[in-house]
Amino acid sequence: MGKLHNLISIHDLDRKTIDLILKTAEEMESVAVDRSNELGNRIMATLFFEPSTRTRLSFESAMIRLGGRVLGFADVISSSAGGKGETLADTIRTVERYADIIVIRHPLDGSARVAAEFSSVPIINAGSGSEEHPTQALLDLYSIKKIKGTIDGLSISLCGDLRYGRTVHSLGMALSYYDVNVKLAAPPTLRMKPAIIEEMKKSGIQVTEVDSVEDAISDVDVVYMTRIQKERFPDVNEYDEVRGKFRITEDDVKLLREDAIVLHPLPRVDELSPEIDNTPHAKYFDQVYSGVVTRMAILKMILG
Numbered sequence: 001m002g003k004l005h006n007l008i009s010i011h012d013l014d015r016k017t018i019d020l021i022l023k024t025a026e027e028m029e030s031v032a033v034d035r036s037n038e039l040g041n042r043i044m045a046t047l048f049f050e051p052s053t054r055t056r057l058s059f060e061s062a063m064i065r066l067g068g069r070v071l072g073f074a075d076v077i078s079s080s081a082g083g084k085g086e087t088l089a090d091t092i093r094t095v096e097r098y099a100d101i102i103v104i105r106h107p108l109d110g111s112a113r114v115a116a117e118f119s120s121v122p123i124i125n126a127g128s129g130s131e132e133h134p135t136q137a138l139l140d141l142y143s144i145k146k147i148k149g150t151i152d153g154l155s156i157s158l159c160g161d162l163r164y165g166r167t168v169h170s171l172g173m174a175l176s177y178y179d180v181n182v183k184l185a186a187p188p189t190l191r192m193k194p195a196i197i198e199e200m201k202k203s204g205i206q207v208t209e210v211d212s213v214e215d216a217i218s219d220v221d222v223v224y225m226t227r228i229q230k231e232r233f234p235d236v237n238e239y240d241e242v243r244g245k246f247r248i249t250e251d252d253v254k255l256l257r258e259d260a261i262v263l264h265p266l267p268r269v270d271e272l273s274p275e276i277d278n279t280p281h282a283k284y285f286d287q288v289y290s291g292v293v294t295r296m297a298i299l300k301m302i303l304g
């Protein structure tokens with residue numbers, strides 16, 4: 001694979017490139033603290049057509065720690081796309097003239113790919129509808145490797161909203177490059193897309209589907225919990241049927257292996273009881289910091 005240009009999908013990466021990103025992220029741990037001027041004077045635009053706390057701020061923090069500058073919008077209402085009906089293509093054709101790289105989050109599947117078609121500068125997908133969120137998957141892999149020392153050989157459970165959750169789609173695809181056992185745990189109406197299950201199985205990893213929280217969290221090294229994506233349900237009644245149904249409570253902690261870790265891309269609603277925060281299993285706030293070094297690595301590899 002040549003130099004990384006766009007990062008739209010996990011499919012843009014191979015195992016070698018992912019390993020290089022994870023290795024570079026590790027090198028970024030000290031740079032993140034000491035700061036550098038490696039991307040001095042480079043400009044990153046963040047175009048967020050959907051709410052975000054961690055993804056946008058960690059991208060901005062990453063760019064600033066590497067000496068770069070940032071601009072953008074965090075709220076579609078204040079952009080011409082929201083207020084005046086500008087097309088995505090025109091927004092991109094404009095912003096590419098202001099910035100060296102564009103980070104975009106948009107409610108439509110395929111949006112980042114469309115943006116890349118109209119852009120002469122690199123595009124990073126920071127979440128495209130319910131489809132993908134590749135940089136989240138990379139920081140998830142980095143977190144697993146940092147905490148467990150390896151990804152190969154682990155059993156990992158992806159839990160919650162596997163239908164509309166874009167983080168688990170990207171992570172499921174990314175895990176296909178590793179030698180892992182994957183448990184897919186979701187309420188029956190929120191199961192993982194068959195195409196992604198196929199992809200995982202084809203790659204040779206063992207995939208099991210379960211639908212109870214108990215099965216989801218016992219006998220695994222990593223529990224990756226996700227929020228039920230209320231905003232993506234076409235029918236609110238369908239959401240009401242599953243809301244609050246898939247939660248890890250304080251009582252469930254005893255089912256976890258002693259050294260099992262719990263990750264979550266955040267934000268959480270009610271699917272992880274706050275009591276879990278005080279247990280040694282809870283690693284989701286450390287995972288947040290992995291977002292900074294992983295995104296530093298990605299920016300450096302694309303712009304450096």
Ligand code: NCD
Nearest residue numbers: 054055127167227265266267
């Ligand atoms: C996720 C997202 O936006 O897909 N958040 C994030 O980027 N950390 C998960 C979610 O919103 O539930």
